[in-house]
Amino acid sequence: MLVLLAFIIAFHITSAALLFIATIDNAWWVGDEFFADVWRICTNNTNCTVINDSFQEYSTLQAVQATMILSTILCCIAFFIFVLQLFRLKQGERFVLTSIIQLMACLCVMIAASIYTDRQ
Structure with missing residues (x-):
């Protein structure tokens, strides 16, 4: 039973670490002369533009930002x-409560990945 609890604790810590890395990382979409993530778009590795309300074509990325942050928060709460x-x-x-909250975090990640894949 202690081994199972150790695996569950390792799962929670690993999933929280991966969510933090995926939310903060700047390499969601990498090309020859650019890279982009849910926070900014960089061309030539020097010209970076922060994604905010002024970018109407990237307004769906704010939904990805929100769901990724929500999933990270839910994972930490779980x-x-x-x-x-x-x-x-x-x-x-x-x-049961822990598993429901963890499943909601997983659902948020799936929604964010689906939106990002559809729009990019």
Whole structure:
């Protein structure tokens, strides 16, 4: 049982780290002379433009930004609730709330990836 709990803790920490990296990383879309992510578009590795409300053609990227941030927050909340439930639940009870929140985080990532893939 301790091995299973160790794997679940490792899963939560790994998924949170990967979500932070995927949200912050600037290499979602890399070409010959440019790279782009959900925060900015860079050409010639020097001319970077931040994506904000002035870019109407990139307005869907704000939905990707929001869902990626939401998924990262939900993943961190799920880990926090898991740790709380680990010490508060009676032996044999299940971590239903943690799993529901983690599944919502996964759904947010899938929505963000779907929007980004469709628009780019």
